[in-house]
Amino acid sequence: MQTIEGNSLSPDELAMFEMFEREGWSPEERRAYIARRFENCERIAAAE
Numbered sequence: 001m002q003t004i005e006g007n008s009l010s011p012d013e014l015a016m017f018e019m020f021e022r023e024g025w026s027p028e029e030r031r032a033y034i035a036r037r038f039e040n041c042e043r044i045a046a047a048e
Contacts, residue, residue: 009017020030 016033019025025033
């Protein structure tokens with residue numbers, strides 16, 4: 001879907017989703033992990 005919309009995943013994002021599958025993360029764990037990554041990116045951007 002991402003590719004169709006012209007917003008393909010980066011290699012890091014692909015690796016993250018492969019890790020989720022490989023390690024059997026639940027949807028809740030996945031959402032929490034992604035939310036933490038997003039918060040960290042916002043914090044770094046605000047500090048710059």
